[in-house]
Amino acid sequence: MSVACPMSRVAGAAYGIVEALEVDTVPSWFPVGFCLLTQDEQQYVAYYNEQHQMVVARRSVDGRKWQKVTLPSKIGWDSHNYVTMAVDSAGYIHLSGNMHCVPLIYFRTEKPGDITTFQRHPMTGREEQRCTYPRFLNDAEGNLLFTYRSGGSGNGRRFYNIYDVATKTWTRFLRTPLFEGEGQRNAYPRGPLKGPDGLFHVVWVWRDTPDCATNHHLSYARSPDLKHWETAAGKPVHLPLTLGQSELCVDPIPSGGGIINGCESLTFDSDHRPIISYHKLDENGHMQIYVTRFEDGQWRGHPITSWEKNITFSGRGAMPFIGIRVSGLRRVEPDMFCITYKHRDYGSGRIIVDEKTLRPVERDVTVPSEYPRELTRPTIAFEGISVRLAHDAGSPKDADTKYVLRWETLGAHYDRPRRPPLPPPSVLELVKLQRE
Template identity: 45%
Template structure:
């Protein structure tokens, strides 16, 4: 370990008050066994609480997409199998949303494939969930990375990549709940790399200033080592976009658009499309987090903040390790960091995960964005959640937190187990038996 890491750890042991403030301790209020789930490779499941209902979406033992629904005051789920099954691709995550009239929308199981989209025809009625597989009818044949956003006024927005890695564009749709129809939110793509490159966005997220914030990087080819140019833009309405200093942007935003680059990181210098985020400090200034190599070629976390009319770049970590990555397909992330956030007592905090140095939370000096404390194991879940159940070699625990609106100081969590990513290729040899998908109702402890 680096001397810096050990210094931070020593500080944490000597003065643990900040760590006490940022540590999350959870206890189990209830637990349910949902059923057997596919365990051959990881792919994103989804949990959504929209009181008084709760929804879960997963791939079952036969890899078929299953959606479950229950009322929060009733334990058992009712399930509906949908006519789509996952292959070996870890990109094919599932997403869900409920529109303002109570209709559930489900999308997923796509990686450069035609749009897969289901919608209820009667509000809150699981049996009425049917395939639609069409929104606006154009640029829906090469869909990847579906996302739903519910705006503060209840509008439902859907965005996705049209195209492929290294050549694609980000399209945004908005839903009219009264006519039950979709239209383009923007007349052109938001981010457009044409046939030369594609964007990997994080967000948009709604910030403390009431604006939507987005960061992204460009990639030249399917090879993940060809990421470059971490960038940023913001919007008040998801329609009109501007630079960090308020200059209007002409859409689409392309690699040639001026004023959006945060750090012009070249290809093959460690910029990777996991763990890049927009966070904020106590002055509501945006902070863009990303990963790249330092001057010695080691992997580090960087935080860039807009200060005095320029992006000021801070190296937050000081690790003596290089994560070497390249090629296509889903890979396991050796290093990630979350967004900078404001915690209790005004501390800035940032979660991190490192294959060599472990996971935890940094307490950051707001001026320098360097750790003044390193708090390990700051999310403390009950042992039965962290414990692996399967005896099959190589299995790993997967967790998916609730994406909806659970009660204050409470949350729901999915747990299951799978083998690690395999570059989206079929596995040879014996496969693990199905994993048990479990749902936990948790409460944050004081």
């Protein structure tokens, strides 16, 4: 069921390209995440160069020359090993990355904004031997936090640290992990993200083993401050969050039930109620897209497709296309959402969803495009190449200006090297966009 797809049109882009500035050449033979951070009049880019070395580049916003520093960390072929940055309230740059079940890799500058002074540090010194998924974020009071997974797919725990700017030290933000796999599983969260209601929201699935087929139990929690957590109904829950807390379960999808970590997306309706979209197998074993919303004290969900094909997947590492890929819901009109998909048998399309009913509708809707097509059109002539974008982790002073990183790579390949022939290196560009 994708009845609304023929009725939707793509409008002109909301942003136009002002300029593109080359940063470096980078690997095109595997995908891994880079980081762009705009802070006041400075821009910082963290990435892996053509030789797989971790590099940080800096420029002034109105400059065209890059200052570059190579850090003592080198990536293999692991697409988990993205790099991420943050700036604390005193102007010091924090960086973490190149981690997949390895000891913590964390750098901090010795001088504010000076990338030549990066030094490697521990944080708390505890549970820092098997780290993955680093993320910097801010709590409700603006304090710098850092979260990461300790352990692996079948035995993971998520810790949160808080940074003291005065003493330049990290301590535990939470006395326990936020997510506790109890030695039998691991949580794969999306978020926390701050919603329109001012609360922090997080959705996740549990996974039993490194095999992605073992994802199960879509779940949700919210918090006013990232310390005190509760259900969608506002009932407090104790930390750590575990599988046994059934009140957090949105959909008790079994292992092998067709959900994969990362397919779940969270958005909000006009009344600030959370809506989650995801895919799973229906009662006939056919893959469908589902949406669910917390209404009248419970999660009410249903499929928005009626496909008649089964899709099964399994495997370890960063997975290539598994046969289904779904975006989150995106508001395209005051009372309409759009969701896009790519299906092995049904191709690509978009579905228009009514906000009130969360049902597909046949309606002539113009879907706005955020970026011009030339930004996402590959220039490397090699089968399987696609464009990667990294959005700004900071914020420019001009609200009508955006910056993105752009480069091109092949898709994921289980974190393993590919055999030649390989595509040429990609140009990594910083692209400046202006609202049209």
